[in-house]
Amino acid sequence: xxxxxxxxxxxxxxxxxxxxxxxxxxxxxxxxxxxxxxxxxxxxxxxxxxxxxxxxxxxxxxxxxxxxxxxxxxxxxxxxxxxxxxxxxxxxxxxxxxxxxxxxxxxxxxxxxxxxxxxxxxxxxxxxxxxxxxxxxxxxxxxxxxxxxxxxxxxxxxxxxxxxxxxxxxxxxxxxxxxxxxxxxxxxxxxxxxxx
Numbered sequence: 001x002x003x004x005x006x007x008x009x010x011x012x013x014x015x016x017x018x019x020x021x022x023x024x025x026x027x028x029x030x031x032x033x034x035x036x037x038x039x040x041x042x043x044x045x046x047x048x049x050x051x052x053x054x055x056x057x058x059x060x061x062x063x064x065x066x067x068x069x070x071x072x073x074x075x076x077x078x079x080x081x082x083x084x085x086x087x088x089x090x091x092x093x094x095x096x097x098x099x100x101x102x103x104x105x106x107x108x109x110x111x112x113x114x115x116x117x118x119x120x121x122x123x124x125x126x127x128x129x130x131x132x133x134x135x136x137x138x139x140x141x142x143x144x145x146x147x148x149x150x151x152x153x154x155x156x157x158x159x160x161x162x163x164x165x166x167x168x169x170x171x172x173x174x175x176x177x178x179x180x181x182x183x184x185x186x187x188x189x190x191x192x193x194x195x196x
Contacts, residue, residue, distance in 0.1 A: 028053045029146050034063035035108070036082045040131070044077065047135055048051035048142065060085030061183070064093055065102055074102075075145050080120070085143035088123040095124035102152065104145040106131065 031048060032055045039056075055073055057063045061084030066126040067076055078087035085093070087107050094100040103116060109116070120128045126148070127141050189196040 022082075029075060029144070029149065030071075030073040032057065032063060032066055034058075034060060034076065034082060034087065035079045037079070040079075044138075047085065047138060052142075059083040060087065060090045064090045067094060068097075068100055074149050075104045075106070075142070076109055077106045078125075078143075080107060080111060088120065091124045092118075104149055106141060106145060177185045 015096065021090070029052050031052045033041065033044045033048070034057045035044060036058050041056060045054060048054060055066050057066060060078070060082045063076065063082075064085060065080065066072055067090070076090075078090055080087040087109070091132075092103050093101050094105065105125045106127045106129060107120045107123075108129050108131065109119075110121070110131045111117075112130040117128050127145065129138060129141055
């Protein structure tokens with residue numbers, strides 16, 4: 001199976017080279033694609049469907065609704081100009097709510113001026129890709145997004161484990177303070193050096 005490069009004039013790419021490496025192969029990452037151009041939407045689907053669970057929409061309003069669903073996509077590829085809401089509006093709305101603020105957003109557009117890139121990033125996009133997109137670049141950026149999502153999840157797990165450990169330590173210290181006959185811990189006096 002071969003896929004045509006996003007430049008539409010580029011070389012065909014063997015599908016077997018399209019594997020996007022992820023640390024966790026348990027469940028595929030859920031990605032939303034919001035693109036109003038049928039040809040580009042089809043190309044994005046071909047590039048990513050073998051590795052990810054895709055939700056594909058044609059407008060910003062539907063994209064936002066899907067991203068707000070429970071257990072919805074964790075990564076969004078949003079076209080800048082779409083019917084309903086623009087990609088920038090969807091991005092701003094995602095960032096405005098705690099439940100959706102962590103969705104990784106890759107903004108996709110033909111706009112490539114420095115001012116446009118800054119506008120996209122200031123609206124809350126995590127990454128910015130200009131059209132026409134090279135297939136390898138898009139895959140690399142999606143892979144980067146997945147890595148960041150995995151690192152955020154690992155950090156959240158570690159923070160939770162640390163909070164539990166700290167709560168246990170606090171409980172143990174309280175219980176130790178209740179043990180009769182246990183000498184109280186003395187704080188060293190300031191300015192006094194102890195010699196061993």
